[in-house]
Amino acid sequence: MKRSLLSLGLTVMIAAAALSVSAQMKKKAPLSPPEQTTVTVHGQTISIKYSSPRVRGREGHIFGPGGLISHDVHYPVWRAGANAATTLTTTADLTIGHLKVPKGAYTLFVNIKDPNHWVLIVNKETGEWGLAYKAADDLGTVPMHMSKPRHMIEDLVWKISVHANGKGELTLGWEDHVASVPFTMHISK
DSSP, X not given: OHHHHHHHHHHHHHHHHHHHHHHHHSOOOOSSOEEEEEEEETTEEEEEEEEOOBOTXXXXXXXXXXSGGGGSTTTTEEXXXXXXXXXXXXXXXXXXXXXXXXXXXXXEEEEOSSTTSOEEEEESOXXXXXXXXXXXXXXXXXXXXXXXXXXXXEEEEEEEEEOTTSEEEEEEEEETEEEEEEEEEEOOO
């Protein structure tokens, strides 16, 4: 009887320990999961890697004075995502708006000082945390076209749309803002 109780107690302790380890191993989903959008045209690729924050009930409290983003160190310059810096990688030379962007990797920021006139910033520094903006490393800036979505955009999203001729659009959408800029891929055939 003693042996049975001892064996049962040991079994319960092992099961409890296993459940505890299992619970610790299950990671909580990140609040701003990593995302990527990529397009390929005539063998040339454009890709944007970013972390996608969620509105999570903060609609109307993300942008503008006193909004969530206004507390970032470099406000009104925003990392255009969350966590690590948003990265643009291209294997083709691009013209984004009027800005010549040689093939390579860049960090994207957005100046959101005027909620109706955002400005895309293409920065030459890469691999940094999203709040490590250095204006001295800017390749250049491009005004963005602003519009309102039909419905609130819960998950921040970057989109790349491109046509066979290499012309396309980079679009950033979150909450009640959509900002886009045209681009051209310079593809040698």
